[in-house]
Amino acid sequence: MRIAADAGILELPCPTGVERAAAEMLRALPGALRPGDELIVLGRRVPKLTFRDARAVRTVGLGGSEPLAVWRETRLSAALRSQGADVLWSPVAAIPLCTDVPRVATVHELPWRVRPGMEGAVRERVHRVRLRLAVRAAALICVPSEATVAQLRDEDPAAADRVRVVPHGVAATFLADHDGASAAELRVLHRVPPAPYLLHVGGTRARKGIGVLLRAFARYRLMGGTLPLVMAGPGASPPRLPGGVRHLGYVSDALLLALYAGALALVVSSESEGFGLPCLEAMAQRVPVVAVRAGALPEVVGDDGLLVAAGDDAALGAALLRIEQEDALRERLIVRGRRRAERSAWSASAATLRGVLAEAAGVPGVPGVPGTVATT
Numbered sequence: 147m148r149i150a151a152d153a154g155i156l157e158l159p160c161p162t163g164v165e166r167a168a169a170e171m172l173r174a175l176p177g178a179l180r181p182g183d184e185l186i187v188l189g190r191r192v193p194k195l196t197f198r199d200a201r202a203v204r205t206v207g208l209g210g211s212e213p214l215a216v217w218r219e220t221r222l223s224a225a226l227r228s229q230g231a232d233v234l235w236s237p238v239a240a241i242p243l244c245t246d247v248p249r250v251a252t253v254h255e256l257p258w259r260v261r262p263g264m265e266g267a268v269r270e271r272v273h274r275v276r277l278r279l280a281v282r283a284a285a286l287i288c289v290p291s292e293a294t295v296a297q298l299r300d301e302d303p304a305a306a307d308r309v310r311v312v313p314h315g316v317a318a319t320f321l322a323d324h325d326g327a328s329a330a331e332l333r334v335l336h337r338v339p340p341a342p343y344l345l346h347v348g349g350t351r352a353r354k355g356i357g358v359l360l361r362a363f364a365r366y367r368l369m370g371g372t373l374p375l376v377m378a379g380p381g382a383s384p385p386r387l388p389g390g391v392r393h394l395g396y397v398s399d400a401l402l403l404a405l406y407a408g409a410l411a412l413v414v415s416s417e418s419e420g421f422g423l424p425c426l427e428a429m430a431q432r433v434p435v436v437a438v439r440a441g442a443l444p445e446v447v448g449d450d451g452l453l454v455a456a457g458d459d460a461a462l463g464a465a466l467l468r469i470e471q472e473d474a475l476r477e478r479l480i481v482r483g484r485r486r487a488e489r490s491a492w493s494a495s496a497a498t499l500r501g502v503l504a505e506a507a508g509v510p511g512v513p514g515v516p517g518t519v520a521t522t
Contacts, residue, residue, distance in 0.1 A: 147182070147509050149500075150231035150247070151175070152222060153189040153205075154214050155238055160380050160396045162349065163423045164254055167290075167314050168237035169195065174315070174496035176203050183500075186229050188222060218242040233507035235288075235499065239273070239280040248506045251280040252288045252312075255420025255441065256297040257353045264352050264418065281305045285506040288312045288499065290421040291442035310502045314421050315492030319403065320430035329404035336401060339374040339392055341408030344466060345433070347424040348416065349379030349396075355415035355438065356384050358459050362415065364388050365463030371470055375413075378405055406431035411469045411476070414443060415462060422446045426490050429483030434476055436465045450482040 151172055155165055175185055176199050185203045187193045192207035206229070208221040223242040226234055234241065234249045241249045257264045258274070265273075280287065281302050287309050289295055299306045333341070344363070348354050363375045367390060374390045377383075378401075383393040397405065406412075412428035412435050419441035426446060428435050435451035437443045438458075447453060452469065454461035469476055 147180070147504060147507055148184045148186065148230055148232045149175075149179075149503055150186045150188055150226055150229060150234045152218065152234065152236045152238075152241075153187050153193040153195070154217065154222070156193055156195075157190055162380060162396075163421070164238065166317075167421075167423060170315065170317050170492050171237065171496060171499060173197060174492035175499065176200065177493055178496040178500040180500070186231065188225055188229075190217060190221075215240065219244050232509075233285075233503045235503055239276050241280055241284060243279060243283050248285040248508070249283060250286045250288060250503055250506050251284040252290075253277060253280070253294060253298055253420075254290060255294055255418055256301055257418040259297040259300060260353070260418040260441070266352075277301065281308075284308070286310055286502055288502060290314050291445050293442040293445060294420045310498075310505075312495055312498045312502060313490070314423055314426070315495045316423075316426040316430045316487050316490050317492065319399070320406075320427045321487065324403055324407060326407060329407040332401055332404040333408055336394065336397075337392075338376055338394070338405065338408070342373060342410035343408065344373050344375045345405055345409035345412050345428075346375065346377045346415070347379055347402070347405070347412065347427075348414065350377075350381030350384060350393075353416055353418040354379075355417045355440075355457070358417075358438070358457055358462065359413065359415035360384065360388060360391070361459035362413075362462035362466065363391065365460055366466040369463060369467050371463075371467050373410060373470060376405060376409070378402065402427075403431070406433050409433045411436050411466065413462070413466060414438065416440055416443065417456065419443050419446075425451065426487050430487035432480045432484050434469060434479035434483060436462070436469055438462065448486065450486045451479060 176197050179202050187205045190210050193205045197203050210217050210221050219242050223245045226245050226247045231247050237252050239251050239253050241251045258270050350356050377393045378397045380396045412433050414437035422443045425435050438456040439453050440456040452465050454465050
């Protein structure tokens with residue numbers, strides 16, 4: 147099976163969750179290939195990815211400076227034919243429409259199913275159209291969680307029998323031990339408050355629930371909490387930050403690791419999450435997670451973090467105080483969270499994706515292909 151992968155989004159500046167997940171999946175996918183498989187990674191420029199085993203991998207730069215939507219319909223579509231691809235995997239919902247090669251699109255979340263207009267009218271309209279086209283054209287659709295399955299089936303029942311769950315994993319660098327002194331020096335360089343602190347990773351877009359986060363932090367301090375809050379991720383700083391809050395904006399991978407190393411807990415206040423990669427990253431770094439019950443967060447965190455009702459800033463503030471004051475609770479969550487992260491390898495995710503791609507390509511021996519037993 148010759149698998150083509152659209153790596154166009156990896157060229158975008160300031161990669162966040164979707165781009166990070168795409169890069170990690172591509173790095174892991176060669177380990178899931180079967181004899182005779184080949185992975186062809188296609189981008190405008192030759193994708194800058196390192197593979198542990200690159201014997202069955204080719205990276206190809208197709209050129210072009212046109213918008214990605216045009217690039218997919220022209221250069222990428224033509225490359226699928228010239229490269230002899232049996233199937234295309236896209237790490238996003240956008241896929242080329244002008245090709246007869248089976249396509250597998252990836253839908254991460256549908257925030258408008260939680261609250262219409264959450265991400266702005268224009269952005270929402272674009273994503274709705276892109277999703278509608280993907281549902282019509284894709285052979286199969288990958289989603290990272292059961293929460294997204296439910297959203298997608300509500301949005302478009304026609305997609306119901308073509309949705310496959312491929313959870314994200316946690317990168318090996320987050321499971322590794324790192325030099326604490328170097329991390330501390332990096333935090334000082336970026337004027338991060340002294341450790342320990344509470345940490346938010348995820349930017350300031352509307353679905354991240356920043357208003358709830360800041361109100362919860364204010365309640366936490368009023369109840370006697372003593373730690374500062376550090377916010378990391380893309381987006382402008384919220385106006386009128388309360389005292390004790392430091393907004394860093396987008397951070398490098400090195401600084402992100404250093405931030406986890408000094409955090410007492412990760413706090414996630416999102417109104418909508420298709421997965422919640424920072425939860426796994428924090429658990430891998432032995433940082434307990436305090437999150438709201440929204441989207442896929444209960445799936446990702448399970449009983450190995452502290453969950454409160456979505457939108458309840460009083461409950462979230464009280465949970466933060468518990469994490470600071472209850473040493474036994476904190477240690478228990480550290481141990482359980484680390485175990486959970488260790489079970490969430492990208493290799494397993496890549497093996498699942500390879501099966502989905504084989505199913506889409508019509509390769510015998512997978513669910514839904516003649517000669518096999520279909521599963522649900």
